[in-house]
Amino acid sequence: MQTLAQTQPVAMPQPKRAWWRDIVGVALIAAVGLAGYWLFPDNLALLTRVIAMALLALSIDLLVGYCGIATLGQAALFGAGAYAAGIACVNGITEPFTLVLIGAVAGSLAGLVMGVVMLRASHGLPQLVLSIAIVQLFHEAANKASAWTGGSDGLAGLSPAALFGVFEFDLWGRTAYLFGLGLLLTVFIVLKFVVRSPFGMLCRGIKEDPVRVGAMGAFVFPVLLKMFMISGSVAGIGGALAAISTQVVGLDSVSFELSANALVMLVLGGIGTLYGALVGTVIFMGFEHVVSSINPFHWMTLVGVLLIVMVLFAPRGLTGLMETYTGLKLGKRGGRA
Amino acid sequence: MQTIISIAVDALTYGMALFVICIGLSLTMGLMRLVNLAHGAFAMIGGYIASYAARDLGLWYGFAVLLAILGTVLIAIPLERFLFRRIYGAPQLTQVLMTIGITFCIIGITNYLFGPTLKTIPLPRGLAEPVDIGFRTIAAHRLFVLVCGIVVAGGLWSLIERTAFGVKLRAAVDNAAMTSALGVRTEVVYAVSFALAVGLGALGGVIGAEFLPVEPYYALRYMVTFLVVVSVGGAGSIPGAVLACLLLGAVDTTGRYLMPDFGNFFFYAAVILIVCLFPRGLLGRA
Amino acid sequence: MAVRTLMGAAFGLLLAGTASAETVKVGIIGPFSGPFALQGKNFQAGVEAYMAANGKQAKGHDVEIIYKDLPAANPQASRALAQELIVKDKVQYLGGVYFTPDALAITPLLKQANAPLVIFNAATSAIMTQSPLVVRTSFTTAQTTTPLGKVAVDRGIKKVITTVSDYGPGVDAENAFKKAFEAAGGQVVESIRMPLNTTDFSPIMQRVKDSGAEAVFSFLPSGPTTLGYVKAYNDTGLKQAGIKFLAPGDLTQESDLPALGDGALGLLTSFHYAVSHDSPENKKFVEGATKAIGGADQLSFPSVGAYDGMHVIYKMIEATDGKQDAEKAVNAVKGLSWTSPRGPVSIDPETRHVTQNIYLREVAKGQDGKTYNKEIQTFPNQKDPGLAPAGQ
Numbered sequence A: 001m002q003t004l005a006q007t008q009p010v011a012m013p014q015p016k017r018a019w020w021r022d023i024v025g026v027a028l029i030a031a032v033g034l035a036g037y038w039l040f041p042d043n044l045a046l047l048t049r050v051i052a053m054a055l056l057a058l059s060i061d062l063l064v065g066y067c068g069i070a071t072l073g074q075a076a077l078f079g080a081g082a083y084a085a086g087i088a089c090v091n092g093i094t095e096p097f098t099l100v101l102i103g104a105v106a107g108s109l110a111g112l113v114m115g116v117v118m119l120r121a122s123h124g125l126p127q128l129v130l131s132i133a134i135v136q137l138f139h140e141a142a143n144k145a146s147a148w149t150g151g152s153d154g155l156a157g158l159s160p161a162a163l164f165g166v167f168e169f170d171l172w173g174r175t176a177y178l179f180g181l182g183l184l185l186t187v188f189i190v191l192k193f194v195v196r197s198p199f200g201m202l203c204r205g206i207k208e209d210p211v212r213v214g215a216m217g218a219f220v221f222p223v224l225l226k227m228f229m230i231s232g233s234v235a236g237i238g239g240a241l242a243a244i245s246t247q248v249v250g251l252d253s254v255s256f257e258l259s260a261n262a263l264v265m266l267v268l269g270g271i272g273t274l275y276g277a278l279v280g281t282v283i284f285m286g287f288e289h290v291v292s293s294i295n296p297f298h299w300m301t302l303v304g305v306l307l308i309v310m311v312l313f314a315p316r317g318l319t320g321l322m323e324t325y326t327g328l329k330l331g332k333r334g335g336r337a
Numbered sequence B: 001m002q003t004i005i006s007i008a009v010d011a012l013t014y015g016m017a018l019f020v021i022c023i024g025l026s027l028t029m030g031l032m033r034l035v036n037l038a039h040g041a042f043a044m045i046g047g048y049i050a051s052y053a054a055r056d057l058g059l060w061y062g063f064a065v066l067l068a069i070l071g072t073v074l075i076a077i078p079l080e081r082f083l084f085r086r087i088y089g090a091p092q093l094t095q096v097l098m099t100i101g102i103t104f105c106i107i108g109i110t111n112y113l114f115g116p117t118l119k120t121i122p123l124p125r126g127l128a129e130p131v132d133i134g135f136r137t138i139a140a141h142r143l144f145v146l147v148c149g150i151v152v153a154g155g156l157w158s159l160i161e162r163t164a165f166g167v168k169l170r171a172a173v174d175n176a177a178m179t180s181a182l183g184v185r186t187e188v189v190y191a192v193s194f195a196l197a198v199g200l201g202a203l204g205g206v207i208g209a210e211f212l213p214v215e216p217y218y219a220l221r222y223m224v225t226f227l228v229v230v231s232v233g234g235a236g237s238i239p240g241a242v243l244a245c246l247l248l249g250a251v252d253t254t255g256r257y258l259m260p261d262f263g264n265f266f267f268y269a270a271v272i273l274i275v276c277l278f279p280r281g282l283l284g285r286a
Numbered sequence C: 001m002a003v004r005t006l007m008g009a010a011f012g013l014l015l016a017g018t019a020s021a022e023t024v025k026v027g028i029i030g031p032f033s034g035p036f037a038l039q040g041k042n043f044q045a046g047v048e049a050y051m052a053a054n055g056k057q058a059k060g061h062d063v064e065i066i067y068k069d070l071p072a073a074n075p076q077a078s079r080a081l082a083q084e085l086i087v088k089d090k091v092q093y094l095g096g097v098y099f100t101p102d103a104l105a106i107t108p109l110l111k112q113a114n115a116p117l118v119i120f121n122a123a124t125s126a127i128m129t130q131s132p133l134v135v136r137t138s139f140t141t142a143q144t145t146t147p148l149g150k151v152a153v154d155r156g157i158k159k160v161i162t163t164v165s166d167y168g169p170g171v172d173a174e175n176a177f178k179k180a181f182e183a184a185g186g187q188v189v190e191s192i193r194m195p196l197n198t199t200d201f202s203p204i205m206q207r208v209k210d211s212g213a214e215a216v217f218s219f220l221p222s223g224p225t226t227l228g229y230v231k232a233y234n235d236t237g238l239k240q241a242g243i244k245f246l247a248p249g250d251l252t253q254e255s256d257l258p259a260l261g262d263g264a265l266g267l268l269t270s271f272h273y274a275v276s277h278d279s280p281e282n283k284k285f286v287e288g289a290t291k292a293i294g295g296a297d298q299l300s301f302p303s304v305g306a307y308d309g310m311h312v313i314y315k316m317i318e319a320t321d322g323k324q325d326a327e328k329a330v331n332a333v334k335g336l337s338w339t340s341p342r343g344p345v346s347i348d349p350e351t352r353h354v355t356q357n358i359y360l361r362e363v364a365k366g367q368d369g370k371t372y373n374k375e376i377q378t379f380p381n382q383k384d385p386g387l388a389p390a391g392q
Helices: A004-011 A015-039 A044-067 A075-090 A096-118 A124-144 A174-196 A198-208 A210-215 A220-246 A256-269 A274-294 A296-313 A317-326 B002-031 B039-056 B061-087 B092-114 B140-162 B164-174 B176-181 B186-210 B223-233 B238-258 B260-277 C002-015 C037-054 C075-088 C100-113 C141-145 C147-154 C168-183 C202-211 C224-235 C257-264 C280-293 C302-320 C326-333
Strands: B130-132 B137-139 C024-030 C061-069 C093-096 C117-119 C134-136 C159-165 C187-194 C215-219 C244-248 C268-271 C337-340 C343-347 C354-365 C371-382
Touching: A015 A044, A015 A174, A044 A075, A044 A174, A044 A198, A044 A220, A044 A256, A044 A274, A044 C075, A075 A096, A075 A124, A075 A220, A075 A256, A096 A124, A096 A220, A124 A256, A124 B092, A124 B223, A124 B260, A174 A198, A174 A220, A174 A274, A198 A210, A198 A220, A210 A220, A220 C075, A256 A274, A256 A296, A256 A317, A256 B092, A274 A296, A274 A317, A274 C061, A296 B061, A296 B092, B002 B039, B002 B140, B002 B164, B002 B186, B002 B223, B002 B238, B002 C202, B039 B061, B039 B092, B039 B186, B039 B223, B061 B092, B061 B186, B130 B140, B137 B140, B137 C224, B140 B164, B140 B186, B140 B238, B164 B176, B164 B186, B176 B186, B223 B238, B223 B260, B238 B260, B238 C202, B260 C187, B260 C202, C024 C037, C024 C075, C024 C302, C037 C061, C037 C280, C037 C302, C061 C075, C061 C302, C075 C093, C075 C100, C093 C100, C093 C302, C100 C117, C100 C134, C100 C326, C117 C302, C141 C147, C141 C168, C141 C244, C141 C268, C141 C354, C147 C168, C147 C215, C147 C244, C147 C268, C147 C354, C147 C371, C159 C168, C159 C202, C168 C187, C168 C215, C187 C202, C202 C224, C224 C257, C257 C354, C257 C371, C268 C371, C280 C302, C302 C326, C302 C337, C343 C371
Parallel strands: C024 C061, C024 C093, C093 C117, C117 C134, C159 C187, C159 C215, C215 C244, C244 C268
Antiparallel strands: B130 B137, C268 C354, C337 C343, C343 C354, C354 C371
């Protein structure tokens, strides 16, 4: 990986000012997360759901925003994590951190499989189609293996052990939420390092111009495959969190719909900055919750309008909109994104 | 042997129904570089108009089909003018987002106007009855779909390859700036091809309603199928779309006959195989 | 600090409704939007019909309903909604639930919440074993299917091929039919499981034809797939060839019948409720529910599950005098029996699942030219065979 230094000009890093901004960013996420805990103590299960979705959206951002790989099948990785954690939990492994680890490993293995297949195609549409086909195959497999997964009835009967042996995953969902928030922060910090690392730079270089990066002597395929595995482990952690906090894993966690929803949330927030995934998820799910409790019947129309308006007036997502108006740069984007 | 022919007939007719619905999408994606996930929504609008005309107003089937095509195009024109025109040439993700948004809106409005129940399009007597074709009976409607598919494929091919409009369209696709410098009004060419694509979608929605029943979630339920079929065929290629529909129809139908329990595995495994071997689709342009 | 409180209050108002101390709140979770919105509307119609007929008070306590929308099977969302209902809205009872995984996501909460769950639909046997605080007023697939085995044999059918959608309820139906049919002396020559997203059923019909069976037993989720299936059954000439069609009543639910048209005539289905059921209770119910839902052709079986579910909840409120005591409430309705719009029903004290008549129906044409499910045979007091001795 000696070529890394040479790829830096592609994405112009600004290491000096970046680190304190990241610390502020992480502190802000933690503050918002804790504010959510104090402000909505009765909606913690919903907020935990948001965190699981945010992890999924983050994992998509790694591929879409940093590698230029379009995917509509990310739920395959999320579901792999959820089912792996769920099956482990039913079979007696109930320690939450172990379950998250199992989810992450399962997710990254699924990411490996998905990457090997999807990287056969080199650009947008075929990759989208491959990702759809893969998530459908995963869905079908989960449905077929009902002895393991419970099929369409769902995998029930998970009872994860108390966190640190003290904090139960209970009705109020405080443990689940804080556990999720901790996971999210940890993952976010790790990912900030990843995308800043020479490896992350290389990925962005590949996004800009894979041929040129290849010509400079880097191997494109293994780099992208590695990112697929990292992305898979993030999605897998999200899945495991969903499994632990819900105590049921359903087929919806490996569905095309979930993948599409997460992608929509990510694009809404803005791709190519890890913050976009979080902003998009929170705004979208908050919007969904409020609108659907006021009038569920028209919720779909309103979301449609929201998407159209976004494309027309904020094509770079909410974070893009913010950057335009505040001049604050949240992350580095490719010129063509 | 008889069984094989019988399955082949099923596969052929099912594939043709898919073809008529999808060819419009293939045109928009291949020629206009627009990933229009709302295509299914237009097919659905066609189905609803035909259902309203034929069932509630009692009009003749052929007339209902015409009305469906015209009505859908009429609805699509302002959408093209105000929404789709903004995303020609935009990144694919943007197009996906916008067209998903449009799909959601159409679903929501349809649900509000027509309710959530299934809508049928009553067939004329001649098409409704099973016909004996020697070794088995087949719904006359299936034969009708087959004929429609052949007519659409032939008509489109000659339109694009043999007419002045076709020349302009192909030129606009290859180099829009140059074409417009030569005095061709490319936005008119685009608008006409968009209308054509939508009209074909509506036709497909109507005649394919026996396979894919018309209901508000039609647009979402079959979105993936349509997208997959077009990508496998190679966006913009008519022979490619025919080939993809027949091939996937055959895989699907045979898979469901031989091993129905694993029907979906066959279908998606075939898709993965084809896309891996031909990333631009079977007959896609490089 | 003031800002925080203010914001909290503002968001609280936004998210919740109003609260009042004396009322007993009931939270109902169902698909009120999305592809299954019609079934959710039926929940609502059943609830409203019951409250219109029996008043908005139970033993002097105001009953307030809070509806929560859950468009498709999504256990995570289900748990979040249930939690919100319990913790924030302080409901004493949970009801509704259309899909099995959604119910399974709620059951672990019930004990801590001290709230019973009355299921209006979700039809998998195993849910009942997950928590002693669950009562169900709908049906199970095994319950509605089992009588068909005897029906088939009585009609001289010896060989049957089963074709079911490849998901939980489909597999339940296949197993239940096979067991009943083979116990009665019949033979299932082949069992086919069709992927849920199948749109062209001709190849399946070809299989049916090739199998040499005298009848086909089917299960598909109600909705668009049913239409394609029944069409294929007619178009491929199976009907003309005299191959009988047997299915649980999900296939010919009343709201799908107009779309199925004359093609459905003669289909034999078994189910716990037909809108056409001839009884004074049902007349009253249909009248009220039609008014609530806004059109007679939208009325279907989930409405009666909801109607009886509300009856159970009212009885629970009466038994506990409006106090929150889940165990007492559930114990009070064990063995409860009443006359429902569908006929005489009771809550099995062992399983807490509804014991009811199952009717054999044939799709027939009424005097108004519309098709309907005509009840032609009754199997009284059917329990859920899926919960029989061995459990699930």
